[in-house]
Amino acid sequence: MYIAQRLAIGVALLALVSVLVFAATQILPGDAASAILGRSATPAQKAIYRRQLGLDQPLPEQYWRWISHVLRGDLGRSVANQVPVTSFISARAGKSLVLALAALIVLLPVSVAFGVLAGIRRDRAVDHTISVTSLALIALPEFVTATFLIAFIAVALKWLPPTSIVETGGVLSNPTVLVLPVLTLCLTATPYVIRMVRSGVSETMSADYVQMARLSGIPERRVVWRHALRNAMAPTVQVLALTLQYLIGGIVIVETVFAYPGLGQGLVQAVIARDIPTVQGVAMLLAAVYIVINIVADVIVVLLIPKLRTSL
Amino acid sequence: MSEPVLTVTELRVGAGGRAVVVEDVSFELAAGEALGIVGESGSGKTTVAQALLGYARTGLRIISGSVRVAGEEILDRSERELRSRRGRLVSYVPQDPGTALNPSIRVGNHVREVLKAHSLDRQTDGRVRAVLERVELPSDASFQRRFPHQLSGGQQQRLAIALALVCDPPLVVLDEPTTGLDVVTQSRILDEISRLQRESSVALVYVSHDLAVVSSIADRVAVMYAGRIVEEGPTKTIVTAPRHPYSAGLIVSVPDHVEPRQLIGIPGVAVGVADRPAGCAFAARCDLCIPACEDAMPKLARVGEHHFVRCIRWQSTQLPEVEPRRDEATAPGSEALLSVEALQAVHHTRHGTVVAAEGISFAVDAGACVALVGESGSGKTTIARCIVGLHPPSDGRILVDGRRLAPLARQRSREERRTVQIVFQNPYDSLNPRRTVEDAISWPARSLRGLGAREARTEVATMLERVRLPAGTARRYPGELSGGERQRVAIARALAARPKLLVCDEVTSALDVSIQAAVLDLLAELRRDLRLSLLFISHDLGVVASVADRVLVLELGLICEEGAVRSVLSSPQSAYTARLVEAAPSISAPQLLHDATRV
Amino acid sequence: MSAISVGRTLERRLAFTRSWLVRIGLVVLAFVLGVAFIGPYFAPYSPSVIPGIPFSPPSGTYWLGNDYLGEDVFSRVLSGGRTVILYGALATLLAYLVGGPIGLLAGYARSRVDGVLMRAMDVLLAFPPILFLLVVATGAGANIYALVIAIAIIHIPSIARILRAATMEISVRGYVEAAAARGDRTHVILRREILPNMWGPIVADGGPRFTVSILLVAAVNFLGLGVAPPTADWALMISENRAGITINAWSVVAPALMIALLTVSINLIADAIASGLGKSVDVEALRR
Secondary structure: OHHHHHHHHHHHHHHHHHHHHHHHHHOOOOOHHHHHHOOOOOHHHHHHHHHHHOOOOOHHHHHHHHHHHHHOOOOOEOOOOOOEHHHHHHHHHHHHHHHHHHHHHHHHHHHHHHHHHHHHOOOOHHHHHHHHHHHHHHOOOHHHHHHHHHHHHHHHOOOOOOOOOOOOOOHHHOOHHHHHHHHHHHHHHHHHHHHHHHHHHHHHHOOHHHHHHHHOOOOHHHHHHHHHHHHHHHHHHHHHHHHHHHHHHHHHHHHHHHOOOOHHHHHHHHHHOOOHHHHHHHHHHHHHHHHHHHHHHHHHHHHHOHHHHHOO | OOOOOEEEEEEEEEEOOOOEEEEEEEEEEOOOOEEEEEOOOOOOHHHHHHHOOOOOOOOEEEEEEEEEEOOEEOOOOOHHHHHHHEOOOEEEEOOOHHHHOOOOOOHHHHHHHHHHHOOOOOOHHHHHHHHHHHOOOOOOHHHHOOOHHHOOHHHHHHHHHHHHHOOOOOEEEEEOOOOOOOHHHHHHHHHHHHHHHHHHOOEEEEEEOOHHHHHHHOOEEEEEEOOEEEEEEEHHHHHHOOOOHHHHHHHOOOOOOOOOEOOOOOOOOOOOHHHOOOOOOOHHHOOOOOHHHHHOOOOOEEEEOOEEEOOOOHHHOOOOOOOEOOOOOOOOOOOEEEEEEEEEEEEEEOOEEEEEEEEEEEEEEOOOEEEEEOOOOOOHHHHHHHHHOOOOOOEEEEEEOOEEOOOOHHHOOHHHHHHEEEEOOOOOOOOOOOOOHHHHHHHHHHHHHOOOHHHHHHHHHHHHHHOOOOHHHHHOOHHHOOHHHHHHHHHHHHHOOOOOEEEEEOOOOOOOHHHHHHHHHHHHHHHHHHOOEEEEEEOOHHHHHHHOOEEEEEEOOEEEEEEEHHHHHHOOOOHHHHHHHHHOOOOOOOOOHHHHHOO | OHHHHHHHHHOOOOOOOOHHHHHHHHHHHHHHHHHHHHHHHHOOOOOOOOOOOOOOOOOOOOOOOEOOOOOEHHHHHHHOHHHHHHHHHHHHHHHHHHHHHHHHHHHHHOOHHHHHHHHHHHHHHOOOHHHHHHHHHHHHOOOHHHHHHHHHHHHHHHHHHHHHHHHHHHHOOHHHHHHHHHOOOHHHHHHHHHHHHOHHHHHHHHHHHHHHHHHHHHHHHHOOOOOOOOOOOHHHHHHHOHHHOOOOOHHHHHHHHHHHHHHHHHHHHHHHHHHHHHHHHHHHHOOO
């Protein structure tokens, strides 16, 4: 069936991605051993280190060792602090998830509403305002938006702390640290959603069958809800998927700016420290999530569009 | 006479600014009557049709006038009032049901939606079944659960008609409802419409560019040109004794398969909305034009019972002598230029291999015109593409001048590529928008005949003259030209290679009738002057009858009949050909369905 | 219903309805480009000289105050634009040079080559861009050139997709078929018929893509994985001076503002160009 097909493709994709991840971290110039041990290490020390980590094996062998461990759930140990990567991830993933979900809950209703509004009232004043604002917001990188927010709200108005450093308890017990990061994510993701929704809605609204419905005497409100928006929903599912994927990327920067103790910040720290196992582990996880989102979205779209459903 | 069902008074529709698209349109329609509005592109006929529902498409605005249906005014109403009138008083059948039906709403629910909108949702199930049966669609539950894309083109159009009828409006407006359908389905739908009209005495406004179709279904015809009605009267009168030069010109441009004739086009091009002159808009193209015509716009004047004309020279107007079609003489015993032997062509798709054409054998002599006729899916275009080298045949041979041609064009010799040239159907994408006309025409001369730059330029001028285009056209870009002009440039481009065989793939299907006549006339002239052979692909029997000597009738990839055009069309041997001939509308023998029951 | 469709596209929307917006965008862009390329010559202090006290507020001598090392923020802002703009442009150019031919070939050949190429592109698309950059940064270290190449790689699949789609659409037009029927060679067809009609899609795509490249370069610099101190770079400055935002906000806000002005103005202009081009295609294709 279709689902099985998509899953198979997804798995194949993941396999290829793993090769890519492995290759990117290993093949490029730059010797991990020197990076970790420092330049003052003697060649002998480096050699011992390499043998310990299996870095002197041929690359395909290293890859095979790594991937077989991954499939068993063992992502290795962090080079920086010897903590198993899996526990590193589980400690932080939850916090990132909270951030992502909070952002999603806030931004989705708002941006879908604005997008639909702009699409229905295309080319009127409302649409122009919304579109131009989105165009401007899209161009701003997350850290710039974050900077402005911090400067304005934390420094000038002093309403909230400028960073999200949490000493005790989880993030949920100190909700104020969530506000600015969530706001940043919303401001950067919202324009994408608005634009995509608007485009889908306005395309549907200008379809021939919508005009035909009007000519049949069907009331405008019903034309919009039952006839137009129903068909605009399928693209909306894809919009949702794209937003989730976008958030995965956005989280990395936002957590770094606010020193939020999530997976994104952890990843960046690992990269700076050239902690290869951690980077590989986190990258694989995030890539897998990315691919799963795609598959789920595709399946839902097929279920929603009668034309596709019946041809399977 | 009882109160007319529809009264249109001085309808005026404009575009942005001062431009006026439709002006001074007035007519009446009684219950049970059918009015055909005929016009070519840009005439404003669709704008009028939509205005009858109080609708103006984006960019247009109904400026003034009145439309009364069963005593109620349609124009100048609020959205809510308009809504209650649409569907209940006047409904609309669209041109393309495929896009006009919501793909995510089931058949049955489409009907229910309209009923609900007009608060007729008691005993809905019964009503839905009734209206589906009325248009001869299945009314069982499983059919009602289907989605529009699961219906055939004809079924979709029947559903659209059902939606228009379900609230029993006194007036139905049909906007070219059969244009996208094949000839046999079209004929059935037209019969359907006639029958429904007789049964319920609903008034019809039927808009079309096809005079032959309109004359078979309408009691009265209104001819539109440049946004105005130029003539209006009983169908028979208009077709046999028109009083406006444009109507006369239009009628002799319509190809007919029952009585094939020499087509006479109308010279010139219709003016765009912005360039309409102060006087009669047709003056520049009219034989009978006198200075007074250009001074002021003539008024619509009564010239007979129920017959109105907008022309000051109407008394001098007469239908030009229509000559029966001349047969072109071909030299006896001439060698076959093109010889196709047992050709087979297939398409490879995801779902398997489809045979597009099989066992095709025929010949085209030097200077002859052979037509391939069939509906879509008959394989005629695929065969043409094989001959030209765009599609490799899977079996069989194609010979030109006795030599076998390689399957693909680029594998053929220069000489072979020169000999066979093709002109395509769509004038709007057969020319590269980034290249001037000169560039487009000179390239084949340079690449296939090896002409140098200067010789090629002369050649371009010669070609433009051949296709009756002004020399200045060479400097222009395709975007600046009309459809007819572009098609002539495409012909000139093909001729620049000095071919012996010109393959014409539905070359006039996208053109207005009067332009089509001129292009067909041009092709006939080229054939005579240059001893050019033509392989003419078409679905239109009338066009084929006007231009070809021999015809091959194709059905689903097989030749089902072949012979001289006259005999095949007048006494077809195969059942399929007979069906086609019978279904094709003809202006000289309109189906007399409506005559029999008209009061 | 085609009459209804024709009407809608014939609708004479002004070519640049937001023309005043575009004009503002052009002025702002000119300003930013001026600062980025001519600015360095006007900086009162060399950007790496450390004359002042870290994070001092703006004063008469240091118009925007001092940064975390005591350098003059104003001078560094004047000098910090070139890197993002130039590296962004480089990445975009590289992406087109590689992705363009891939898309063109896949779209025109439409054989097995097409299938293989597109599958390969799919693999690259299964990755969040930032993640890919981070992974590359791990392997290559803080090397801006490796990252520029990585950014180009990120763009290549989507450029290939878009140009492939455009090529496929153009390939079925009558004039391309006419060329094939004439037996014109493939490279002749690509050059004479297809390429001239591709500029529209390329230009429409290029503007937003350039913005994305700049955003990615800035992100990478912000994370400290691209250019390194003492190079003056707007994004790097933001991350360097974050700690002192409560003391001298200008050290962070000024470079942030410059980046914002840059990307927003490019985006506004690019969008207007794209919609202008889109419109002219519509109207021409639908004259019945």
